[in-house]
Amino acid sequence: MKISVQINASPYQHQTADTAWHFIQAALVSGHEVYRVFFYHDGIYNALRDSRPPGDERDIVKRWSELYRQSNIDLVVCVSSAQRRGLLEQSVAKKVGGYDKALADGFRIAGLGLLMEAVIDSDRHVTFGD
Amino acid sequence: MLAELNRDEYGFLKQRSQWTKSVAEAMALDDGLVLSVAHWEIIHFMQAYYDEYNHQPNARLFGQAIKKSLGASKGSSIYLYKLFPDGPLKYANKYAGLPIPPSCI
């Protein structure tokens, strides 16, 4: 089955990103396709490259980047949510003189249309939030 | 005229109160565009939409809203890009004196 996931909350504030990650791992192990993970609202903070949790804690951002590396799952950060909260895509940041290294590996910034496309194309869509 | 305006880093007006038709024309000319009746129809639509709904549509919604209000042909991308070759949503908002939409930075 084709499953899409939406994450609406920031990492570390709440268990949201952890539950979503475990859910995705289980879906992949069960042979399902995870079509896209869409980061919306405060969920965009999952994509901050410079997140440096203490060494004895799980590294949520790195975990997403690894998921992309291993499974090639499309990790999309909503452009409007991101801009409002200070996360810019590299080319945009360069253009406006902003910080251009904020986005972690594996993520891309794009519009809400990609969420709709995922919802329409997938058999299931599961939202994780707080 | 343009030098006296309070504009942001993208060239958009910071205060809509500074907007006049001649300001819009000057901003357009500065971008190499002469505003026609067809441009003005879209610009006025943009202002009316914003005033009534306190909302800025993204590109897709923009086309839909124009279709609904001005007819299907005017909401098509081909028509809108012919008028505003560098991006209809961005430049219609710019000449309307409205803020830059998030996806247009």
Added chain:
Amino acid sequence: MKTLVFVIDKPLHGNVRAQEFLDMAMMAAAFDQRVLIVFEGDGAYALMKNQHADVIGLKNMIPVLNALAIYDINDVLIERESMKSRAISEDQLLIPADILSRCDIKSRMNAAGHVFSF
């Protein structure tokens, strides 16, 4: 075409998520999906007249609700039980909405492709 339900179960002001949530609903409609907006629980307060978000410097979400119709979102439902328990009468509502029982709303949702919340 899928039927997508957007449930508003919290007040609209004081939370930027509500604004982004309505953007999602409009976007779904612009993708030619059938969109249903449901107000229930404290979300019923969102439809009440006399809201002035600008007093506390927030974006006024009420005009945005009026924009739903532009994108052909005309199915706006509000739960009768939520209105009753909050002493909200029909003449206090800002936009036209169908007042339906919890049970009827539930069966509309059951038939949907997906239910969004925020």
Added chain:
Amino acid sequence: MLFIINKNSAVIGGCIAKASADDVVLLIEDAVFAVIECGESPVMRRSDNNTAAIYALSPDMQARGVREAACHKHIKFVDYTGFVELVVNHNPVRSIF
């Protein structure tokens, strides 16, 4: 419909009241506290007319020290794989925050 609830709040009781026989309620994260058998639990107040299955996510229970033995007899338990199966077997999915 699959309800996914992640907080131990009045929402759980409301959902269970609303749910019908072919619905499923999945309690995750802090919502798993609601399955402990005690007078205040909304799950306890579930009437026998409401036949919706109620599941709790066992890893979240273990994390919080909620033992299966302490839970109401109606409750079923799933791990993340079971969570995925619930999603696969039910539509629509509705998360409530």
